[in-house]
Amino acid sequence: MPFSRYVEIGRVALINYGEEYGKLVVISDVVDQNRALVDRPDEVRRIINFKRLVLTDFKIDIPRLAKKKVLSAALEESEVFSKFENSTWGKKLAKRALKTTQTDFERYQAAVARKKTSAAVKKVFNKLKSASE
Structure with missing residues (x-):
């Protein structure tokens, strides 16, 4: 698959730092x-390093140096x-942002749920494994 994300006027970019x-x-x-x-409707136009x-x-179709x-x-x-x-x-x-705002109790609940799911999967897997032997 050829490269398709070129730096061009109208290209939408995400700030990563x-x-x-x-x-x-x-x-x-x-x-x-x-x-x-770079520009955004609710912010000041500014220069950012690539x-x-x-x-x-x-990509959106806008002319060079388009007005707000x-x-x-x-x-x-x-x-x-x-x-x-x-x-x-x-x-x-969004999921990553939600995870950073979790409280200690919510993280604990997620860990317990993962452990419970993992145990259920392991139980079914072992049952199928023993049945195939």
């Missing part, structure tokens, strides 16, 4: 081979943020 970790932004211009100008971005499969109004309209029309949240990657990030 810093204070804004986990936020989706749109590339509105490429400054040089190491940096891009090392701090992870490109997604999503045009960007907002394109994002609403394509519903990129909701599509990302419903993707496997988005669900994984």
Whole structure:
């Protein structure tokens, strides 16, 4: 399968480092081979290093250096943020965020549930194994 995630204007990227970790932004211009100008409707346009971005499969059609109004309209029309949240990657990030907010008791309950499930699976597996012999 050929590579399909290119750095281009309108490409949606995920910030993978810093204070804004986990936020989706749109590339509105490429400054040089190491940096891009990124934008989001509710935030200030800024330059970010490519090392701090992870490109997604999503791309919106916007002109270079699009105004906030045009960007907002394109994002609403394509519903990129909701599509990302419903993707496997988005669900994984949401699950990870939920796990970090768990209390000690919730972690304990999850551990007990995993142990109980594992014991049930092991019991069925051993039953099937002994039946096949």
